[in-house]
Amino acid sequence: MALEGELDSDVVRLGGDARQRFHDARGYGYPLSGNEIALSPVEAAHLLYTDNIDGVRVDGERVGFRGFTAREPGVDFAVRYLVYADLRARGLYLSPAREPWIDPDAFDGVDDDTDFAVYPRGKGPNDGELEYALRVLGERTDVPATALEPGVLAVVDEESEITYLEVATPTVTGDSVRVTDPGLVPLGTDGMDPSETGVGADLLEDRVVIWNPPTALYERTFYGQPLEGREYDGETPTIQCSLLEAAHLASVGVLDLDPGAVRERGRAVEGDRFDRRLRVYTALRERGVVPKTGYKFGADFRTYATVDTVDDLGHSEHLIRVVPSTHDFEPRDLSLDVRLAHGVRKTMVVALVTDEPAHPDDPAEGISWRSVERLTP
Amino acid sequence: MALEGELDSDVVRLGGDARQRFHDARGYGYPLSGNEIALSPVEAAHLLYTDNIDGVRVDGERVGFRGFTAREPGVDFAVRYLVYADLRARGLYLSPAREPWIDPDAFDGVDDDTDFAVYPRGKGPNDGELEYALRVLGERTDVPATALEPGVLAVVDEESEITYLEVATPTVTGDSVRVTDPGLVPLGTDGMDPSETGVGADLLEDRVVIWNPPTALYERTFYGQPLEGREYDGETPTIQCSLLEAAHLASVGVLDLDPGAVRERGRAVEGDRFDRRLRVYTALRERGVVPKTGYKFGADFRTYATVDTVDDLGHSEHLIRVVPSTHDFEPRDLSLDVRLAHGVRKTMVVALVTDEPAHPDDPAEGISWRSVERLTP
Numbered sequence: 240m241a242l243e244g245e246l247d248s249d250v251v252r253l254g255g256d257a258r259q260r261f262h263d264a265r266g267y268g269y270p271l272s273g274n275e276i277a278l279s280p281v282e283a284a285h286l287l288y289t290d291n292i293d294g295v296r297v298d299g300e301r302v303g304f305r306g307f308t309a310r311e312p313g314v315d316f317a318v319r320y321l322v323y324a325d326l327r328a329r330g331l332y333l334s335p336a337r338e339p340w341i342d343p344d345a346f347d348g349v350d351d352d353t354d355f356a357v358y359p360r361g362k363g364p365n366d367g368e369l370e371y372a373l374r375v376l377g378e379r380t381d382v383p384a385t386a387l388e389p390g391v392l393a394v395v396d397e398e399s400e401i402t403y404l405e406v407a408t409p410t411v412t413g414d415s416v417r418v419t420d421p422g423l424v425p426l427g428t429d430g431m432d433p434s435e436t437g438v439g440a441d442l443l444e445d446r447v448v449i450w451n452p453p454t455a456l457y458e459r460t461f462y463g464q465p466l467e468g469r470e471y472d473g474e475t476p477t478i479q480c481s482l483l484e485a486a487h488l489a490s491v492g493v494l495d496l497d498p499g500a501v502r503e504r505g506r507a508v509e510g511d512r513f514d515r516r517l518r519v520y521t522a523l524r525e526r527g528v529v530p531k532t533g534y535k536f537g538a539d540f541r542t543y544a545t546v547d548t549v550d551d552l553g554h555s556e557h558l559i560r561v562v563p564s565t566h567d568f569e570p571r572d573l574s575l576d577v578r579l580a581h582g583v584r585k586t587m588v589v590a591l592v593t594d595e596p597a598h599p600d601d602p603a604e605g606i607s608w609r610s611v612e613r614l615t616p
Numbered sequence: 617m618a619l620e621g622e623l624d625s626d627v628v629r630l631g632g633d634a635r636q637r638f639h640d641a642r643g644y645g646y647p648l649s650g651n652e653i654a655l656s657p658v659e660a661a662h663l664l665y666t667d668n669i670d671g672v673r674v675d676g677e678r679v680g681f682r683g684f685t686a687r688e689p690g691v692d693f694a695v696r697y698l699v700y701a702d703l704r705a706r707g708l709y710l711s712p713a714r715e716p717w718i719d720p721d722a723f724d725g726v727d728d729d730t731d732f733a734v735y736p737r738g739k740g741p742n743d744g745e746l747e748y749a750l751r752v753l754g755e756r757t758d759v760p761a762t763a764l765e766p767g768v769l770a771v772v773d774e775e776s777e778i779t780y781l782e783v784a785t786p787t788v789t790g791d792s793v794r795v796t797d798p799g800l801v802p803l804g805t806d807g808m809d810p811s812e813t814g815v816g817a818d819l820l821e822d823r824v825v826i827w828n829p830p831t832a833l834y835e836r837t838f839y840g841q842p843l844e845g846r847e848y849d850g851e852t853p854t855i856q857c858s859l860l861e862a863a864h865l866a867s868v869g870v871l872d873l874d875p876g877a878v879r880e881r882g883r884a885v886e887g888d889r890f891d892r893r894l895r896v897y898t899a900l901r902e903r904g905v906v907p908k909t910g911y912k913f914g915a916d917f918r919t920y921a922t923v924d925t926v927d928d929l930g931h932s933e934h935l936i937r938v939v940p941s942t943h944d945f946e947p948r949d950l951s952l953d954v955r956l957a958h959g960v961r962k963t964m965v966v967a968l969v970t971d972e973p974a975h976p977d978d979p980a981e982g983i984s985w986r987s988v989e990r991l992t993p
Contacts, residue, residue: 288843305827309818317820324843377822378911379885396911397858399823399841441686443694445754446776450682464776466665466701481774508756534755534773537952575914575956582959 244283244295251283251295252276261286266332266363269339279335280316281323284308288324315375318395319354322375325393325401326357329616333357334364336372348372348390357391357616371405371616378574381567384591387609391616394570402574402613409588409610411557413528413544418460419491424453426492437495440485445508447485447501449478449494461529461546462488481532482513483520490521512561515592519561522603533558536579538587557588557610564591564607577611587611621660621672628660628672629653638663643709643740646716656712657693658700661685665701692752695772696731699752702770702778703734706993710734711741713749725749725767734768734993748782748993755951758944761968764986768993771947779951779990786965786987788934790905790921795837796868801830803869814872817862822885824862824878826855826871838906838923839865858909859890860897867898889938892969896938899980910935913956915964934965934987941968941984954988964988 244251253261258274261267267286268276278286286292287304294301297310308320326333334340336353343349346356346369357371358364372390376382378397392404418424425438438456440449449456449463454476456462463478480488482505489498505513516539523530523542530540538558546552558580562568580587591607598604621628630638635651638644644663645653655663663669664681671678674687685697703710711717713730720726723733723746734748735741749767753759755774769781795801802815815833817826826833826840831853833839840855857865859882866875882890893916900907900919907917915935923929935957939945957964968984975981 305818305825317823379822396909397823397860398909398911399843399856400909400912402912441682445756446694446774448682466776479776481776483774532773532775532777534775534777534948535779535951536955537948571911571914574912575952578913579952579956579959582956 242292243301244278244286244292246295246297247277250277250279253278253283253286253292261291263365266334266358269334269364277339279340280307280311281320281335284311284320285324285327318377319375321395321399322373322393322401323355326355326373326616331357331360331370331616332363333373340364346372350388352386352388353390376570378570381569382573384562384564384566384568384589387568387589387591387611389609391614392570392573394574403616404573404577405612405614407610407612409557409586409608411523411528411542411588411608412526413542413546415461415527415529415543415546416459417524417527418456418462418488418493423455423459424493437489438493440480440494440496442485442496442501442504445482445504447480447482447494447496449480452476452478456488456493458549459547461531461543461549461552482508483517483530486517487521487524511563515563516561518592518597518602519559519590519606522606523559525602530559531555533560536583536585538576538580539590541585554584556585558583558585559588559590561590561592564593566591573611577613581613619669620678621655621663621669623672623674624654627654627656630655630660630663630669638668640740640742643711643735646711646741654716656717657684657688658697658712661688661697662701662704695754696752698772698776699750699770699778700732703732703750703993708734708737708747708993709740710750717741723749727765729763729765730767753947755947758946759950761939761941761943761945761966764945764966764968764988766986768991769947769950771951780993781950781954782989782991784987784989786934786963786985788900788905788919788965788985789903790919790923792838792904792906792920792923793836794901794904795833795839795865795870800832800836801870814866815870817857817871817873819862819873819878819881822859822881824857824859824871824873826857829853829855833865833870835926836924838908838920838926838929859885860894863894864898864901888940892940893938895969895974895979896936896967896983899983900936902979907936908932910937913960913962915953915957916967918962931961933962935960935962936965936967938967938969941970943968950988954990958990 244253254275257276258270262276267282268278271277295307333355336349336356341356349372352374353372354375355373357373359368359370362368375393389407394402440447457478462484463480466477486501488494489496489501520530529543529546533539533541536558539561540559541555542557543555576587589609593605595605621630631652634653635647639653644659645655672684710732713726713733718733726749729751730749731752732750734750736745736747739745752770754772766784771779817824834855839861840857843854863878865871866873866878897907906920906923910916910918913935916938917936918932919934920932953964966986970982972982
């Protein structure tokens with residue numbers, strides 16, 4: 240006997256032995272009374288495509304996969320179907336992340352933006368366990384920074400290939416030597432005039448030259464870059480710093496420069512971006528992480544978590560991109576960043592910075608950190 | 617005796633045995649009368665920094681490296697000095713790319729945007745040979761697409777590290793099977809109505825489904841992607857195409873779809889970008905190159921030069937980014953693209969597309985191709 244569903248408002252009702260066969264055994268739909276179940280259009284389309292059911296009656300007419308999907312409007316259905324089918328083909332069960340398929344509150348991480356609750360391999364909707372809270376996007380759909388919440392994004396490109404990106408909240412801390420550690424370099428603190436204790440430096444148009452820095456400044460805390468870009472030989476200690484590095488060093492009293500003047504210069508060459516980056520730079524330094532420019536990777540920073548001396552830097556762990564918390568990401572850019580970071584064995588981290596002024600005692604306040612990595616389900 | 621230069625307008629004059637010692641032997645400056653030479657400020661700064669000269673008299677006062685560079689204004693001097701010093705440290709000689717240091721017309725590739733003429737290792741300004749026509753940029757300086765001319769860009773980042781990028785004109789041709797090759801698939805040409813010969817397809821919101829394509833369409837010419845993203849098993853021939861692929865297939869009469877309707881849909885989801893990309897897509901296909909989406913690499917296309925069957929694709933050679941010829945590149949973005957391409961063993965190619973309407977018989981007209989690769993001098 241042909242097994243046929245019936246479209247009823249926005250679900251497809253399916254009778255016969257559907258409950259045991261499709262819901263209990265394979266995680267499709269949700270139970271109605273008796274053996275009947277209700278399927279979302281995506282679930283019904285998948286059963287049609289895989290020849291598990293023979294058709295769906297729509298307004299008295301029987302349609303197959305092509306006819307059924309043709310009547311589902313818009314980009315959303317197509318991309319959700321592609322992701323649903325891909326995960327099914329990988330042997331995973333998943334449900335629309337809403338009542339009555341599941342109770343969203345029962346699964347940590349499922350929110351209004353979640354499209355599918357994906358279960359651990361071998362589990363289904365009744366086992367109460369979640370593998371991923373999955374959001375589906377077309378490659379042309381922007382992702383507001385606020386939607387970059389822990390979970391998994393499935394991005395469907397124009398040729399219908401799918402990239403899975405896992406968003407999480409990373410630990411961005413370290414135990415590098417701090418320039419303010421006692422005895423390391425002279426500090427213009429304790430009421431002393433920085434011009435008496437600070438290190439002399441020239442503020443150039445878009446960088447700073449420190450002519451005779453304490454050697455620890457570069458060698459232990461990894462500020463600046465020896466002039467000429469050659470291997471540092473310990474004999475030509477003149478270093479150049481970025482405006483970010485100089486602004487930080489001036490603000491903690493290491494440099495005999497007015498921190499406000501350095502920040503002004505930074506804003507002149509970078510605009511608002513400079514303040515956002517300085518906030519993240521400062522938060523990282525205060526957490527014991529050393530940020531250096533991420534320019535060669537197209538990022539704001541690459542970071543080192545445990546710098547004790549520049550001769551033994553180790554591998555940098557993160558690439559950090561600083562954006563305002565109102566930023567809209569193009570999935571393409573996220574994909575590029577994540578791909579590049581993976582290729583150089585680093586993790587891509589986005590630092591989302593609010594518009595609120597920085598907290599005077601805690602530069603990390605108002606910064607949200609998100610790691611984004613590729614995932615194979 | 618202390619060797620001292622003298623600032624004279626915008627050059628530093630240097631006497632004594634300067635001509636033999638610095639110009640003839642090591643490529644600094646240009647000769648004046650007798651043994652005297654004239655140095656550009658960058659050259660003079662380098663001789664000061666390397667203790668080859670002891671000072672420069674400026675308005676009757678003698679200054680050293682710090683004093684001399686402090687009076688040179690702006691970002692330009694700093695970044696040009698850094699690049700000059702880096703190349704010198706690598707053992708190369710170079711001159712300002714202008715009269716009277718060199719005759720720009722005597723060196724192919726030197727134009728108004730060139731900062732330095734860099735000579736082959738062991739050669740100097742009098743040997744008439746050029747290794748690179750070098751342009752120097754700070755990482756915050758945008759590069760207009762029109763300035764992306766063959767030559768080398770030296771980009772100095774905020775921490776004074778230098779990335780060298782070589783711009784060239786790549787050969788973007790191939791000998792892949794063309795969908796219009798006789799006998800491959802039915803074509804709605806020769807006055808026949810495409811609806812009689814063309815392949816049926818559904819135009820969805822942002823992609824196209826071809827339900828029963830000729831197998832050659834995917835297997836030989838690599839259009840589309842089998843539905844469900846699984847390994848193609850030859851038994852479920854339904855494929856999905858991007859709007860670009862479909863627009864091209866419709867325009868050559870393979871699909872029973874109105875090419876104008878597909879383009880309209882493309883513009884609706886992508887705006888002007890769709891027309892630019894279609895022009896490049898078409899030019900590539902007509903040159904025997906197969907473009908597929910470059911989404912996973914953050915590019916518009918990845919390309920295959922010799923597709924005969926999808927089972928034997930080979931390695932894709934290029935990542936192509938399509939931009940209008942009025943585009944301004946941020947060096948950071950160029951750096952990111954080039955780095956990523958290198959990591960996946962491909963060459964980054966930029967396709968610059970004019971605003972002029974496409975030539976009806978030659979879609980490649982109005983497209984300029986530029987490859988950009990990292991270089992170690």
